[in-house]
Amino acid sequence: MNSGTDEYDVVVLGAGPVGENLADRARAAGLSTAIVESELVGGECSYWACVPSKALLRPVIARAEARRTPGARQGADAPLDVAAVFAHRDAFVSNWKDDGQVGWLDSAGIDLVRGQGRIVEPRRVAVTQPDGQERSLVARHAVAICTGSSAALPPLPGLAEVRPWTSREATSSSTVPRRLAVVGGGVVAAEMATAWSALGSEVTMLIRGAGLLERMEAFAGELVAESLAEAGVKIRTGTSATAVRRDGAQGPVTLTLDGGETVEADEVLFATGRAPRTDDLGLETVGLTPGGWLDVDDTCRVRNVPGGWLYAAGDVNHRALLTHQGKYQARIAGAAIGARAQGVPLLETDRWGAHAATADHGAVPQVVFTDPEVGAVGLTAEQAEAEGRSIRVVDYDMGQVSGAALYADGYRGRARMVVDLDRGHLVGVTFVGPGVGELLHSATVAVAGEVPIERLWHAVPSFPTVSEVWLRLLEAYRG
Ligand SMILES: Cc1cc2nc3c(=O)[nH]c(=O)nc-3n(C[C@H](O)[C@H](O)[C@H](O)COP(=O)(O)OP(=O)(O)OC[C@H]3O[C@@H](n4cnc5c(N)ncnc54)[C@H](O)[C@@H]3O)c2cc1C
Numbered sequence: 220m221n222s223g224t225d226e227y228d229v230v231v232l233g234a235g236p237v238g239e240n241l242a243d244r245a246r247a248a249g250l251s252t253a254i255v256e257s258e259l260v261g262g263e264c265s266y267w268a269c270v271p272s273k274a275l276l277r278p279v280i281a282r283a284e285a286r287r288t289p290g291a292r293q294g295a296d297a298p299l300d301v302a303a304v305f306a307h308r309d310a311f312v313s314n315w316k317d318d319g320q321v322g323w324l325d326s327a328g329i330d331l332v333r334g335q336g337r338i339v340e341p342r343r344v345a346v347t348q349p350d351g352q353e354r355s356l357v358a359r360h361a362v363a364i365c366t367g368s369s370a371a372l373p374p375l376p377g378l379a380e381v382r383p384w385t386s387r388e389a390t391s392s393s394t395v396p397r398r399l400a401v402v403g404g405g406v407v408a409a410e411m412a413t414a415w416s417a418l419g420s421e422v423t424m425l426i427r428g429a430g431l432l433e434r435m436e437a438f439a440g441e442l443v444a445e446s447l448a449e450a451g452v453k454i455r456t457g458t459s460a461t462a463v464r465r466d467g468a469q470g471p472v473t474l475t476l477d478g479g480e481t482v483e484a485d486e487v488l489f490a491t492g493r494a495p496r497t498d499d500l501g502l503e504t505v506g507l508t509p510g511g512w513l514d515v516d517d518t519c520r521v522r523n524v525p526g527g528w529l530y531a532a533g534d535v536n537h538r539a540l541l542t543h544q545g546k547y548q549a550r551i552a553g554a555a556i557g558a559r560a561q562g563v564p565l566l567e568t569d570r571w572g573a574h575a576a577t578a579d580h581g582a583v584p585q586v587v588f589t590d591p592e593v594g595a596v597g598l599t600a601e602q603a604e605a606e607g608r609s610i611r612v613v614d615y616d617m618g619q620v621s622g623a624a625l626y627a628d629g630y631r632g633r634a635r636m637v638v639d640l641d642r643g644h645l646v647g648v649t650f651v652g653p654g655v656g657e658l659l660h661s662a663t664v665a666v667a668g669e670v671p672i673e674r675l676w677h678a679v680p681s682f683p684t685v686s687e688v689w690l691r692l693l694e695a696y697r698g
């Protein structure tokens with residue numbers, strides 16, 4: 220650690236999942252690589268986002284599934300063992316220690332430099348190390364910014380004094396608030412309302428839009444909202460908080476809504492989107508504006524930087540704020556950096572080429588780990604129409620699939636495929652229902668592979684699995 224020269228082929232800023240993968244690919248291309256990390260190696264995803272949230276949610280979903288399974292219901296109506304759920308979460312985040320991930324960097328031959336990194340001139344990064352010492356790193360070929368995002372808070376009067384929960388507290392708290400207000404209707408809000416309601420909080424969601432999960436097909440948010448309401452979550456749509464205050468240091472929080480009404484809670488979670496971590500990166504020294512998302516081409520190279528030495532992958536480029544998609548960008552960017560360093564004259568940057576993050580444009584998969592789960596890839600019907608495509612939308616009630624009926628009593632869910640009629644393949648698929656997260660990759664293969672719909676007839680789903688929904692969708696399409 221911290222050994223080696225100050226000069227590397229590649230310097231990566233941020234050791235989240237994306238920075239780690241990019242560094243790994245650069246090493247695999249034979250390039251010497253340093254990675255700079257100001258907090259924990261593993262990033263937001265490992266300690267305050269994907270991993271702890273899914274560790275909190277898994278027992279919630281397992282209990283819900285047992286409740287829907289005759290013969291397994293016994294005991295499933297009991298409250299969750301909250302201490303065991305938190306212990307499970309704490310184990311998955313290694314108690315917020317990063318030794319395991321540091322060991323992996325070592326084994327991959329990547330040098331870790333701890334501290335806050337800033338670009339000070341083209342290809343040069345200064346790192347303020349935890350002991351206050353400055354270390355200067357020069358990158359012969361590329362600097363890659365993988366500094367991710369942090370919770371974005373609205374400019375509400377009194378918000379800072381209230382000490383609201385953000386995604387960090389919502390994923391790391393070991394105290395269950397009696398009443399939790401959740402502001403926002405996106406993925407963090409939906410998942411955390413699911414988790415904390417099951418852990419024992421009385422949850423009230425305050426959503427300024429018309430419903431949950433507004434970037435997905437409307438039925439996804441509707442089915443999740445229906446289930447949350449059945450679990451006792453109060454959902455208020457079309458409402459915004461205009462002020463917020465806390466009584467004393469430990470007292471309750473009062474949110475004033477735009478209609479003048481108030482909502483009282485013991486904690487309030489603001490799940491109101493993300494902001495790029497680019498405000499203190501020295502971007503101004505290379506002609507870029509601090510604080511904004513970084514605009515990249517399909518090789519993940521930042522546009523308008525003379526010399527083409529600067530890359531940005533993951534949340535920070537705002538193409539898709541998802542770990543798996545950021546890691547995909549890291550693989551593409553790592554390959555492009557490697558090829559350019561070797562002087563390969565022509566990169567494969569055409570659609571679906573080895574050096575083009577093509578999937579970002581129309582084949583991004585996402586699973587929302589609510590009950591029911593949502594799995595979606597590609598375009599919604601509305602997005603496909605907005606792109607001017609000629610489409611046909613096919614819907615199917617997933618409860619009608621025998622495999623689904625066997626999977627859970629009273630299985631509720633819906634599937635949709637969006638067919639591009641001119642191109643003859645699927646451009647979007649959405650599943651909502653218990654267990655659909657594991658079904659999604661089949662749809663991702665169909666969309667990213669642009670599999671002709673006629674060929675999908677020959678991809679036979681096993682009986683009796685939930686996957687037979689594919690057959691039902693195709694039958695409905697053929698008529
Ligand atoms: C509650 C929640 C749940 C989520 N669940 C999922 C999920 O289930 N699946 C999914 O795919 N996505 C999920 N996401 C999104 C996912 O967390 C992000 O897409 C992912 O973390 C992005 O990875 P990244 O490496 O780009 O950034 P990060 O994970 O944010 O890592 C960036 C790293 O850079 C470091 N850094 C920042 N600035 C500097 C600097 N100047 N110098 C040195 N280091 C620096 C940070 O300390 C951090 O370690 C979730 C997000 C939230 C908030």
Ligand SMILES: NC(=O)c1ccc[n+]([C@@H]2O[C@H](COP(=O)([O-])OP(=O)(O)OC[C@H]3O[C@@H](n4cnc5c(N)ncnc54)[C@H](O)[C@@H]3O)[C@@H](O)[C@H]2O)c1
Pocket residue numbers: 373402403404405406407408410426427428459460490491492493539540541585586587588
């Ligand atoms: N399972 C997963 O894949 C998963 C889970 C969690 C988060 N994520 C990723 O993390 C990112 C962040 O999630 P998120 O839920 O914070 O963001 P989001 O953009 O999905 O949702 C933000 C919500 O906050 C609302 N909002 C924004 N500003 C507001 C304001 N001033 N007042 C009231 N409401 C406001 C929006 O209308 C929206 O409902 C997402 O892009 C998502 O991809 C993924």
